[in-house]
Amino acid sequence: MYDIEGLTPEQTERIRKTRERVIDSIGKNMDLYGVTLSIGHLYGYMYFKQGPVTLDELSQSLGMSKTSMSTGVRTLLDLKMIEKVWGKGTRKDLFEPSSDWYQTFSDYFSIKWRKAVESNMNVMNRSLKEIQDMKHEYGDNEQVTALLANDEQKIADAMKYYRWLLRLIEALETGKIYELIPKEE
Template structure:
């Protein structure tokens, strides 16, 4: 909401809105690259410029989105830990605000996404390796089978090495150790 812009001329207000819109559009496009819809990216961008917590109704009205769409967007951003629900003095409505630490937003977003992928892919690879071992054991004298399953097993073990590395990378994001290697700009 722009009540705090009362001291600006109409030209200054237009210029400020154009500048903010450019950033909001950029945030939306950037989040779209990571699998978040453009509209949810725009919602986050719009909320980023709010200077106080805002209700679902206020955001819905400001962005011209249905309350249902707004609720879905807010829930997605909360699941990604990019916004949080806060207490609003004198109101029974839920208020929301952006978690302003972009480093933490990045860490949370990618940790959530990567961790799920790592766990799923490692489980698939481990199951496939057991299946290969059973296949090898089923016909130990078949040289062609042994060679093919051995090569496949090596490829799967290389993939497991990658996922274990990715798991450690996620750990370094979550612990903050990554910032020892690549410090945050002060």
């Protein structure tokens, strides 16, 4: 299961326990990426696997159905955490984990954050337009005008944050983030 042939049973067991502890930790933390514990374990297993694997190998090694395995692999592909690779002499799809965790983080959070920010900014802009319309309509009512001005300021403050977040996303996408916080080599 863990590509550790030729070792003594004691060596194999110690290495297995060490790897499983890391795999479990990876699995538990994958909720950060919005995936289940089992998909996190799948990624952890693939991370320690020496070379690419097929769905059949994954299913057999992890004791999961091929359907569940296929769903997990598709999720990891969508997150760009694994890649489909070519293998000489095989017709089956082969998969291996992405080796660049920095890029995986950048890709995932850039995509998720951009989608959320754009959605929120659209809502905010629509609300600002409605506030402007109401200010015009209720301009003679000081209480309503004051309330609308307060709401308008809160939305303007939120928009500053979203514009900042877009700059952070751009820094992730372009790699400029690594000028501020260098990767460890």
